Amino acid sequence: MTIASTDNWLQVAAAAQATLSPEIVEALARARADEHPDSHLISILHLVQGRFGFLSADRLDAVAQLLGMPTAAVTGVATFYHFFRLLPLGKYRISVCLGTACYVKGASEIADRLRQELGVDFGETSGDGLFTLEGARCLGTCGLAPVVMVGDEVHAKMTPDQIPAMLESYRRKP
Numbered sequence: 001m002t003i004a005s006t007d008n009w010l011q012v013a014a015a016a017q018a019t020l021s022p023e024i025v026e027a028l029a030r031a032r033a034d035e036h037p038d039s040h041l042i043s044i045l046h047l048v049q050g051r052f053g054f055l056s057a058d059r060l061d062a063v064a065q066l067l068g069m070p071t072a073a074v075t076g077v078a079t080f081y082h083f084f085r086l087l088p089l090g091k092y093r094i095s096v097c098l099g100t101a102c103y104v105k106g107a108s109e110i111a112d113r114l115r116q117e118l119g120v121d122f123g124e125t126s127g128d129g130l131f132t133l134e135g136a137r138c139l140g141t142c143g144l145a146p147v148v149m150v151g152d153e154v155h156a157k158m159t160p161d162q163i164p165a166m167l168e169s170y171r172r173k174p
């Protein structure tokens, strides 16, 4: 028995469609018509993340329902690839540069201090929902190394001891 043949399929499909956007529902319908719907899963997940910012459990379930795949399989793909985000972004994205120029000037100590102050690892958002910590390869401002970006603001020649005050300045922003 396929998912589409269950008695409540129309309700299940309607609920799944309401969780997503019309263009994603259309993309899922096209994928479902393909011989291998699962081959479209990653591109569909990119669409969902692009539209909603992250992959919530209810949207992963909706994708699974409309693609005719087990939710566990969809969730497995979403958790396997680091570029998929399962939690919402914080108000501020903190990118700590781990490129060569920054690394030789102490970027790993800065990263450690950020992890410690925020209580998160890379890819995670602080408990207050304010900060999402990310690593970056090179932010293109090597002359200012080591560099941390918060949103679109560059913080140059950072030291670990400057991290608490930097975070506090964003906490105080209206």
Ligand code: FES
Binding pocket: 097, 098, 099, 100, 101, 102, 103, 137, 138, 139, 140, 141, 142, 143, 145, 146, 147
């Ligand atoms: S290596 Fe950090 S800005 Fe280039």
